[in-house]
Amino acid sequence: MRAPIGFRISNRRKSLRISQAALARQIGISPSYLNLIENNKRDIAGSLLQRVAQCLDIEIGDLTGEAEQKLLQDLEEAYADPAVESLPFQPDERRQLVAQYPASAMALARMHRAYMGAVADADAYADRLRSDPLLGQLLHQVLSGITAIRSSAEILEDVQDLDDAERSRFLGAIGRETRTLSEVARSLIGQFESSSQAASSVSALREIDDMIIEQQNHFPQLEDAAVRLRVELDAQGTFGVETLVSALESGFGVRTIIGGPPDSPDFPGQYRYRPDARIMWFQGSTTLATRQFQLARLFGELSAADVLRQTLELARLSTDRARRLAARALGSYLAGAIVFPYSRFLGEAEACGYDIDRLRQRFNGSFEQIAHRLVSLRRPGEEGIPFGFLRSDPAGRLTKHFPLPGLLLPNTGHACPLWAIYCAFRQPEAMLRQVVQFSDGSRYMFLARSLQQRPASFREPNNVVSVMLACDVLHADRTVYGQGLNLLDQAADVPVGPTCRLCTRRDCAARQEEVLSPGGPVSATRVPLVPHEFGLGDSA
Structure with missing residues (x-):
């Protein structure tokens, strides 16, 4: 995912009232190439980026906007949410929003994060109510207690000729049932609080991501x-x-x-x-x-x-x-x-x-x-070299990650099944290298290897994980892993996405979920063989 570096260069150049041709001449490239950079259609890094920063009198960090790249990733998730994904968003709308209205972009990302937290809480509560036998038993005790209290109260209210001993007995029953109901309610609240704490893990990991990115x-x-x-x-x-x-x-x-x-x-x-x-x-x-x-x-x-x-x-x-x-x-x-x-x-x-x-x-x-x-x-x-880090268990669930600005790493769940982190499980203890290309043209080198902990005994199962490092392909030639690769030949790149849900590649054979990206034709994933099957048998 390209960060809006080009937009920043353009805005800074215009604020200094420098023409595109003049800036291109100062940094030693053609005006047409600078135009592609400013429209975010070409990557820029290394010495060229340093010359641009020097000519525009701005820090490289302000141009690259590494902190804003995480915001751009959060917006990608928000815009791909099923609740809004069908809206007619423009292709560069997210980047334009981050570049020109960062506060509004941050507000939208925070609201989506709060919404996802509320959805997670609701799902946790619903799962508890549907599947937890303890909760079912507690709710049954609540209803039984309320019924018993109501019966005793109705007798006290409707029967006027009760003697003192009988009235005292019913009042004692109401007191006992009330105390029992109070204890059951406390247990019930405790169950819901534990569900809420479990569901808050997603937001906790997001906060730690923000802390790490803020400190680079x-x-x-x-x-x-x-x-x-x-x-x-x-x-x-x-x-x-x-x-x-x-x-x-x-x-x-x-x-x-x-x-x-x-x-x-x-x-x-x-x-x-x-x-x-x-x-x-x-x-x-x-x-x-x-x-x-x-x-x-x-x-x-x-x-x-x-x-x-x-x-x-x-x-x-x-x-x-x-x-x-x-x-x-x-x-x-x-x-x-x-x-x-x-x-x-x-x-x-x-x-x-x-x-x-x-x-x-x-x-x-x-x-x-x-x-x-x-x-x-x-x-x-x-x-x-700036690296990103991922770790996965054999089920494909991501258990640890350190984000790399520009690379959309899923916060939870599973990543793209074509990534080297999953291929490594098929070749134990072997180092895999992979050059990938995302649908926006950004390219990365992935390095992955499966690791196995030593079991303590024969009966203990082997604990296997896969670890992956990721870096921009611009840095690949600085590593031994880039040797022997023709990094200029993009035809050999593996076309990937972040996850099926956020990927815009409609023709991917590995796709397992419907395309949620806005625009384009209706997804052809998992469609019935006979179209419009609900219309079969309808009269013309």
């Missing part, structure tokens, strides 16, 4: 804290599991236990920290990379609690769930910054062409840990 996937205060903590650890010995175990024990009284059963039999994780007992437990099958990363994460959270708290307070998070998920994400970020020091890691990545396997060997990290760190290399003046 980079948190300088955590990077500074990581530098300080790494120096402290290096002073105690060679960085690794042994040094981290020693630092945790000497500095915080934390004991590390590897292997043996967890203290809770039903605990499903590979590691766990018990603050009350000061014990960090690892499953015996965990890899050294996992132990090193999680020990660094614990050391960071204990040593830099104030920095983490301040970073969390600066984020605009509205719920406890969002704050809890954000705290976990920030703790993992700090761990990555400790294990993979910024400047050294970026230098190694540039030197080896972002070869993830080489970086794994150099820093003793896992594939997913290295991929996470590559996403965060956004320090101003010392930036790496």
